[in-house]
Amino acid sequence: MALGQALLDIMEDLNGELQLQTGEADVAKGLRALNAAQDVFEAILASHPNVLGSGIGTVTTTASTENTAFPTALLRLDSLWYIDSGTSRPGWKLVNLRQSGAHARGMSWIASIASNSLTGKPRAYWTNGTNIYWDPLPNATHTVRWYGLQAASSITAAGTFAYGDLFMYPFATFASRIMKVTLDDPADDFIELGRATFDPLIEALSRFNRDGAQGVIYERSHDT
Numbered sequence: 001m002a003l004g005q006a007l008l009d010i011m012e013d014l015n016g017e018l019q020l021q022t023g024e025a026d027v028a029k030g031l032r033a034l035n036a037a038q039d040v041f042e043a044i045l046a047s048h049p050n051v052l053g054s055g056i057g058t059v060t061t062t063a064s065t066e067n068t069a070f071p072t073a074l075l076r077l078d079s080l081w082y083i084d085s086g087t088s089r090p091g092w093k094l095v096n097l098r099q100s101g102a103h104a105r106g107m108s109w110i111a112s113i114a115s116n117s118l119t120g121k122p123r124a125y126w127t128n129g130t131n132i133y134w135d136p137l138p139n140a141t142h143t144v145r146w147y148g149l150q151a152a153s154s155i156t157a158a159g160t161f162a163y164g165d166l167f168m169y170p171f172a173t174f175a176s177r178i179m180k181v182t183l184d185d186p187a188d189d190f191i192e193l194g195r196a197t198f199d200p201l202i203e204a205l206s207r208f209n210r211d212g213a214q215g216v217i218y219e220r221s222h223d224t
Helices: 004-014 027-045 165-178 187-206
Strands: 055-060 067-069 074-083 090-093 124-127 131-135 143-150
16 A cells, blocks of 8 residues: 555656655645545545445444434445344344335335334434434344445555555546645536546446346245
């Protein structure tokens, strides 16, 4: 993994007027531009499900409390899994309720347990990005593992760049453009530039497993 200084070096290659070596005049501004580039990249990345979702962590429920605080710096939640207390392994995937209030249209089995009178281990959830609401109401402290995209640490000259070599030139290119911003430049143009710079890379990674068409899994059947 490259250090942040490697990004500053590329920015100097792209713009020979920049002074981005240790102790030089533009280092602080260059790092601010790189971190702005990272913020734009992660905002775009968060809208693409399951891409670079290497983040993992846990949250815990509280008995008779319907919600838990959303994990810090988690930009995109890909899935939640109940952790079996006996094995410390995932037991089942929680169902994502698409409507608040524990009502899920078209999902009769989960709607049947969406009742304030029932308590137990979490089977489903709804979130607004501030809290995670559980269904049924937790009857004890339970551990739930999350998978998703978590914001990377700020880029520093001596720190490790979180996204690897493939992303270095797009980051440096975008950051170099940021350093050329003037007072009258519209912000919308830079958002569009961010999409033009990062979208092709994200789209390529979204097709990482190129192993043919996905099979169809039938979860319900009927004989009528």
